[in-house]
Amino acid sequence: MKNLTSSTQIVEAIQASGLKNGIVCLHSSLKSFGFLQGGADAILQAFIENGCTLVVPTFTYDCEVSTPSYRRIIQNGSDYSESFDSETAVAYDQNSPMISREMGAIPAWLLEMKARARGRHPLNSFAALGPLAEELIGAQSPLNVYGTLKAIYAHKSAAYLVLAGVNLTSATPIHFAEERAGRRLFRRWAKGIGMTLEVEVGSCSDGFNNLAPYVKNIETSIQVGQSVWKIYPFRTFIDTVARAIVQNPTVTHCADPKCIRCNDSVRGGPFL
Numbered sequence: 001m002k003n004l005t006s007s008t009q010i011v012e013a014i015q016a017s018g019l020k021n022g023i024v025c026l027h028s029s030l031k032s033f034g035f036l037q038g039g040a041d042a043i044l045q046a047f048i049e050n051g052c053t054l055v056v057p058t059f060t061y062d063c064e065v066s067t068p069s070y071r072r073i074i075q076n077g078s079d080y081s082e083s084f085d086s087e088t089a090v091a092y093d094q095n096s097p098m099i100s101r102e103m104g105a106i107p108a109w110l111l112e113m114k115a116r117a118r119g120r121h122p123l124n125s126f127a128a129l130g131p132l133a134e135e136l137i138g139a140q141s142p143l144n145v146y147g148t149l150k151a152i153y154a155h156k157s158a159a160y161l162v163l164a165g166v167n168l169t170s171a172t173p174i175h176f177a178e179e180r181a182g183r184r185l186f187r188r189w190a191k192g193i194g195m196t197l198e199v200e201v202g203s204c205s206d207g208f209n210n211l212a213p214y215v216k217n218i219e220t221s222i223q224v225g226q227s228v229w230k231i232y233p234f235r236t237f238i239d240t241v242a243r244a245i246v247q248n249p250t251v252t253h254c255a256d257p258k259c260i261r262c263n264d265s266v267r268g269g270p271f272l
């Protein structure tokens, strides 16, 4: 059959690229696999059976509410004239499988797994499956959005960023590299169960493909059935990107010169 990816090809890719037993931060497009035998479940099972801890973004934008007028922070990447309808916002529940469609089918399927762990951040949660899931996910909190990524960075286990059929604009760890480069993260407000919370969030990621030349020589590109995977050693990726941002802060800026999030982020982020 044409346009087919088999689960065997995924297992072979995991083993051939040395991901076995490692921490894998996965950003993915299920569509990139063409017709995948076993669907999203085949991908999860392939990583889990190879001893990996799989970490994915499981963001929920429906939980955002307007910033209270007393908390309008300067240089916060916010257009405060825009408001969210707090009535229609959904309360975040980490035990539920709620997720924004943009996250894709693989994170959505991971949230259906009984053994998964999911972070306490109402807008930008991460979820994980595998031996280190609880430990890594437990490091995230509303005011430490990249706690999980910090825990991966600091962990003694081998760790990788895998972009399966997506490009650098999907790579959330770049926001963590921005933080390591000295940028303060924006603040937003979100609805939790029975309360409204101030939370940290990342900036605009539309310009992240500008970083491609900087990470080219730490990148392994492999064909997995129909899907092209780009694999980076996690810590080296973060350090390389953070260095590039320090040397050239505008490298992360998207193509829109008026982008308020990019402009405020390049200036260093909010005055907290």
Ligand SMILES: [Zn+2]
Binding pocket: 204, 205, 206, 207, 253, 254, 255, 256, 259, 260, 261, 262
């Ligand atoms: Zn932008």
